[in-house]
Amino acid sequence: MQNKPNTTDDLKFFTNTLMFAAIAHKEQKRKVDHSPYINHLIEVADLLTRVSGVTKVDTLQAAILHDILEDTPTTKEEIQEYFGSDIANLVSELTDEPSLNLKDKREKQLSHVQKSSVEIKLIKLADHTSNVAAIPSDWSIERTKEYLAWSLVVATACSEACSKLFDEYKRRYSFIGETIMKNKGE
Secondary structure (H helix, E strand, C coil): CCCCCCHHHHHHHHHHHHHHHHHHHHCCCCCCCCCCCHHHHHHHHHHHHHHCCCCHHHHHHHHHHHCCCCCCCHHHHHHHHHHCCCHHHHHHHHHCCCCCCHHHHHHHHHHHCCCCCCCHHHHHHHHHHHHHHHHCCCCHHHHHHHHHHHHHHHHHHHHHHHHHHHHHHHHHHHHHHHHHHHHHCC
């Protein structure tokens, strides 16, 4: 997913995206450790650059903004105004339908990702790679197993986008799965 070399403007756009996301998610914390939610978004972008070799700034911006429509009052129109229609469309494509229950959201997400672009699959895979290593310790065994099973299906559907990133997902999945199950007595 290599693209043209980054310019100074690209770096400004990227840092503006980080600031926008940090402000929008300022009250949100990660469930696993109560750290600022922006850490998750930065990790997703880091996985894309470090593991997948992504240098396309639009992709990294969409990764940073991938949860903003679900988790904040920010609208697609605001994303379009600040970042353009390409990024707004990517972010919208990464957003779950809020009116659906969890089961239907998961089914729709899986169905959608199977038909998605490599760019969307990369971001989804990086998101799941980050999330699989951040399962809250207060989740029940059943909830943990259910999440891990669903996440593996989504990650597998995205695996063709980048085998190195999928390998990182599987490494984290195996470690977390074994650790959590051992600590919870399974």
